[in-house]
Amino acid sequence: MTETMLQMTGIVKRFPGVVALAGVDLDVRPGEVHCLLGQNGAGKSTLIKVLAGAHRPDEGRILWEGSQVGFGSPVAAVRHGIATIYQELDLVDGLSVADNIFLAHEYASAGFVRGRETREVTVALLERLGHPDISPGTEVGRLSAAGKQIVSMARALSHDARLIVMDEPSAVLAHDEVENLFRVIRGLTAAGTAIVYISHRLEEIREIGDRVTVLKDGRTVAAGLDARTTPTTEIVKLMTGRTIEYAFPPRQSEPADGDPLLEVSGLTRAGEFVDVSFAVRPGEIVGLAGLVGSGRSEILETVYGARKAGAGTVSMGGRRVRPGSVPAAVRAGMGLAPEERKAQALFMLASIAENVVASTLPRFARAGFVDRRAALEAAAAQTAALELRPKDPRRPVRTLSGGNQQKVVVGRWLLKGCKVLLLDEPTRGVDIGARSELYALIRDLADSGVGVVVVSSEVPEVLGLADRVLVVADGRIVHEAPAAELDEHQVLDLVMEGSAVITKEDVV
């Protein structure tokens, strides 16, 4: 089995302002599990979209079973025998399991769906996937995330695909579900089907993978590594060592002391995270490092009261904050800049000023009428302090760059006078030049006495920005250390391997 099934060479894909793929090579052999590794933004998602026919590459060649092809559409890719299971599950909630599996390639005569046959084949597929408990007639919207994943897989199988691309299939699965997934994958590869497997978890790659291709900054940096024998340190080294370095502001010379502003103790939410405890002091930046799905964002949202904790307490300045209540958290002095800035924090059509004063409107109101001039002046003062560009606070927020939008959210909480600022992926969608400026701003805030919690999936960002780093894996804080004592490799080891591989010298 040395012949090549799929060979991609020199794939380039540009989007306006960004080169997502700058020359990617990938070759896949029949019956192998080929793992694709890379940090966030390395180009994995774009690559699989090219493979699935959803994006058309600007340059490069794709050889499929020896002949050059161009997948102009998702249908064309499927017709060639390539099926893709996307991370954002592409199912129709309102349709039944069977209907979803056979969507657009129904068993039908003259347009009429052959219901019995469809059901029978569906049952067989689900059994093969180890899930006879899912009924073909169930509405997909009523399934759990794991159930949906199974349906997606059944759909790929229903196409008789010879190459199945799986984008982080284990992210939504419980441990024994993953075992089941591996069993299915082994069954498929034994029959000659190739799998392109994307995951952040090295232990999974060691268990199921055959060969590894590593992507970094839109390029293939290593191809055809042995999944079982290549040392973790080498893989991590390949993935890191970014070409672009950011300027991080200097930390305070001495660690922050004084009474903690925010204290979290024993916080637990079933299925998301267990026994999370940490404290934030005035002037301190605490970083949470972890993968998507590790529970880091959930922890932040629970502290903020947007999710209700199953157990544990959150205190501000020594006083307990009522759990599960955002207003209570805000009154206590917390502010959250969420990951989905545009959807969860900003009024995109409104002006900068309106966004900045959104949480403090009562302050500018007399008998219910907003004193627009006072509000505008306050907003202008705030945006000037944040060095927002453009300066005019009457401009609509949607015209701002990602970094400046983030400043608007931060400005809102500063105006509110918040004591602890929770930042979830603060630099997502912020271009590289603007990041350093945002880092400096966050540091300035801390220096003025605000406590900051930063969540980021980019390890260098957490290490460079935070005073203290908590590493989150599988819903637990597996490690805590001053940022200066950690390096990227150690953290990546921790987040990818879980608590099992903490080496001696890492434990403080």
Add this chain to the structure above:
Amino acid sequence: MTATEPATAPDAPVLRRAARLGSLGEARNLGLIIVLVLLTVVGAITAPGLFLTWGNLLNLLTTASVIGVVTVGMTFVIIAGGIDLSVGAIIALASVWCTTLASQGYGIGGMIFAAMAVATIVGAVNGALIAYGRMVPFIVTLAMYVSARGLAEQISGRRSQIVSDPAFAQIAFNKVLGIPLLVVILAVVAVVGWVLLNRTTFGRRTFAVGGNAEAARLAGIDVRRHTLLVYVLSGVCCGIGAVMLTALTNTGASTHGMLYELDAIAAVIIGGTLLTGGRGSLVGSILGVLVFTTITNLFILNNLETPIQNIAKGAIIVAAVLLQRRGDRRNAVTH
């Protein structure tokens, strides 16, 4: 089953039963059926010897027939994630077109052809602008609502055009096995619509397009072509409705179909179809139409005044939706 985390929702028995009944979401129609039964009881008590008669039932169904046919098309459009505000205007235009002196010259065949052709073409224009012109359905059909009725007024000179061919008027008189032809037409359209929605690839794909257009595209459905077809289907239903209404009133007029878009959308939504698309039930839509028609019928049988009718109508709509929501919540899944 090896999973510790159950793949299916915990509260499944009701759903399984619904699934066994053959179609998803039909269980939610229970609320409407309860409302209909209540209305029937009220009718039997307040209008004894009038409401529960064969004659009144057929008359009620005849009254429901035109809006019922339009609602079938509207159900497809809304499930596909769209909206059609132009149905009433299409009916007006088609009725006027088929009753011009020129059309009437071709006799009943020519008149029916004219109505169907005009309505289908208008539906296709709607669909093409939405699917290929990438315009918002609300805007496209709102524009059509205005201009189609305008064209109807232009052609008719804002006058009622009386049907001179007795064969055409006969459509409203004919009976099939004692049942008025118009009611039979409604039944046929509803059954064909149900089969199309629940038993064919076209119907399944309609749900997919409305529920998750991106997923539908990735699965290989030609979403644009499908969107076009859904609006054509709505147009065809309007054409049938126009023929029925023209026969029923023995006239074509630019005032025909006034507010039908609201009646049809209300019936679809009351029937449990999501206004955002992707989920819905044709049986629910038809039940919605029947609830509305029965309410009006009850009021007229009891000779109630218009203001009282309007107050009660609003109250009953809210009650129906509340009942339906309770039924829904019982089936709901906590994620």
Add this chain to the structure above:
Amino acid sequence: MSQPKSAVGRRRFLAGGAAIGTGALLTACTSNSPKEAEGSTGATNAPAAAAEGPAVTIGFSAPAADHGWIAAVTTNAVARAKLYKDLTLEATEGTNDPAQQISAVKSLIAKKVDALVILPFDGKALTEVAKEAMAAGIPVVNLDRAFSSPLASHTFIGGDNYGMGVSAGNFIAAQMKAKNIGNPVIVEIAGLDNLELTQDRSKGFKEALASHGLKVTARQAAEFTAATGQKVASQVLQANTKIDALWNHDDDQGIGVEAAIKQSGRTDEFIMVGGAGSKHVMDLIKADKSFVKATVLYNPSMSGSAISLGRLLAQKKGLSDLVEQEIPASITTYSATVTKENVDSYLPIGFA
């Protein structure tokens, strides 16, 4: 719709009229040709046109002609204006939006027309702008739907809604008496229920019947359209297993009522009386083969009279047969009952 919106169209007509010479009189004489019938309503009292006065311009504003009756009002006004050589008509596009009608009237005031004829969509909403016109010295003729202030118009000319009901009630009472029906079932299909005119019609009908010791058994409102007429009538027929007489307020919705009666097969059971006076209903009355036995007039010809009055006001003339030198403040047209006996004389004014 052939509504001359611009002065250009108007001028073309004037030129044509000049070529004929005694155009106005000629037109008046040939008015009984069928094509002219619908518009040349006032032809019978054409003499006013003969006495030519100074050239005047009259502004005309009415609701959108989305109903046969309103359409006839507009065409009648235009046709009547064509009879006068000394008159230019500035007709604005009809609208059912009071705000738009107000701005239309304002534009007419700005053009300094010599008189205004206004059929307001909503009398109350248009009162202020009419007052403005009066204050600017432009006499206003208020057509059919009354303003809320007498200061807003010089003259009101309108139909008699209450009288319509009375005429219908009296006719039905007489018929019942002639047929010797003791306790008749009388049903009423009204028009749009939230309009004052509908309430007035029903009141007249009820009170006229009461004076004969009769009452309305059932009353339901349709919406002035054929489709709603059919829908309501079909169910009223279900609700009343025996009917002796039916009055339908409006002949446009009557097309639907008529269809519903035919569909119920109860064509020989009762008599039906129409309202307003459409050509279609008058034809049925003349043929005397159906259940439609009469209609009570609410005639759109009144717009022709309004144009005549407006012209006289603009020329500062009075009605020659009256003792007073001025145009009266209020004229209410009579709601005649059209039956088989007199239908021939009314056919020319039946609207299509």
